[in-house]
Amino acid sequence: MKFKLTFWKAVFLVIMGLGLYSSYVRFFHGLGAATNMSDQFPWGFWIGFDCLCGVMLAAGGFCMVGAVYLFNVERLHPVVKPAVLTAFLGYLLFICGLLFDLGRPWFIWHQLIYRNLHSVMFEVGMCVMTYTTVLFFEFLPNVFERLNWKTPITWIHRIYPILIVAGILLSTLHQSSLGSLYLIMPSKLHPFWYTPALPFFFFASAVAVGLAMTIFESTQSAKAFGRQLELPVLVTLGGALLVALWVNLLLRIEDYYHRDLLREIFKPSYEAYFLWIELILTYVIPITMLSFKKVRLSPQLLYFASVSAVLGFITNRLNIAVIGFETYVGHHFVPRWTEYSITLMMIAMGFFLFGLAVKYLPIFAAETEHHAEEPRVIQAAPALSHAGD
């Protein structure tokens, strides 16, 4: 196969090159050389983006599995496989990201033997580990289908109910526990973001992001891999996203009301500016847009609303992880370029692996279980062969 350098391939190579250099700095010169973290800011951009956002952005997997297999929303069936693939890759990359952030990553397995049952971090770690295994099994049928191994597929289908229930249970636990991590810092995290309700917020936002990311990813893949967009799927997701955003917003308002902050959040301050960005991106833009039927029926506008919501929730997590501590610490946290570079490398790897999986595995083909019509698969094949471009 001849290698043709396209614009995106060039971008990918540059990102990977810089990322590898940054990895060298990280592992051969230490965290101090590769990041701007310090005794004042022991957790920086990596915890905020790679961990908090990474896990949240991978929530589409459990949301779609829940919708289709638990609640039997048959309409959403076409998006389950890509959502599970995104989640599986997302968690793998999250674990890779963690290996960069941990001071002694070679001891990560210590969690298994020196268990501290009181630690939220221990719970998150165990859940993420188990859930990644569950995702692996949910993803495995793709490989078996490709290899045309019938028997292992039936085995996995036999344990599917267990995988589904376990996957959603584990997701509920660790998505919310990522919020619980911050419960022990009442004196440090700014009151705009510190609330006893953090675990609930983290779970509720994960569900909303799961929906928004599925819309984003369906539209994106349709463009990249030349597939037909399933409009009824998007319309269903858009409607659900609107409900999820309203639930999130009402929870936030309720929380601010209870803690007497409703007036405070409108007073200009450093934290308020970031809160406003967050609220406008997460709620004002997408809720206004999605309230119009015209938007919910237009793939393009739906895409825009979802991207806005996703960016809003990313802002929220970064506010919690970084901005919310700046007043307490007394100075700003500005990540070093190597920090961005490694995060970018993770994201680029995600896109690359997704493209690879789509190219070689029947991700977008109907499941054999549902009696795929052969012509459709064949028709899709020429489009898929460009997947790696």
Next chain:
Amino acid sequence: MSKALLYDATLCIGCKQCEGACAQQNHLPYDDAIAAEPVQSAHKYTVVLTKNDKYMRRLCMHCQEPACASVCPVGALHKTEAGPVVYDVWKCIGCRYCMVACPFNQPKYEWQSLNPRVRKCIMCPDRVAAGKQTACAEICPTGATKFGERDELIAEAKQRIEQNPANYKNRIYGLNEVGGTSVLLIAGTDVEDYGYPASPKIGEKPMPEYTGRVMERIPDFVPLWTLVLGGIYWISHRRDEVAAAEEAEKNGGKR
């Protein structure tokens, strides 16, 4: 009974001998340049701060219920019976949750190291176990840092304040803060001026309770939620099965 340190800022003359003794005890470098550093770090577990010719020591508070120990996923930190909060470096994975969780910002990190450790005052656990006092208390020429039983030190602190109310602020910092600490401070100035968090800000509730409230619900939540999820699965698939069976029956009837 657990051991503790009482630091009386009114007795401190700022000689920094505690800093030097601490460095020696923990095999850390110490010279004039390090003595002049006004912050704690991976190579300086304790520091004597100066403000308007008044002194204040900072060191790990050795909380009765330490946040660092409760958050550590691998239990690398724990409070010993005798009082010190100690660190088992061979367990540590380097997540630094102890650092962000500590209300006093005591754990420091070896940011430049390729195999970094968390560093903080560990209250000379070997000396304490051998019945000796900590290195800093032993060397202190004025008795500003005093080692002893926590209860006895509290009684003594109260007595000193009572006997000399003009010299002291009427409070023992560490008596009830975050559920009480094994380092107690009395001073003529506000400890907050030297970077200690204000008492109302950190409260009197032990830090582990903030996350404990959530963690203790998990054992109940897991079976309950499994049951709910399994139930939903069963109902929604049962509906399909019934529909399929009815369909089959109808078709069968037609034939």
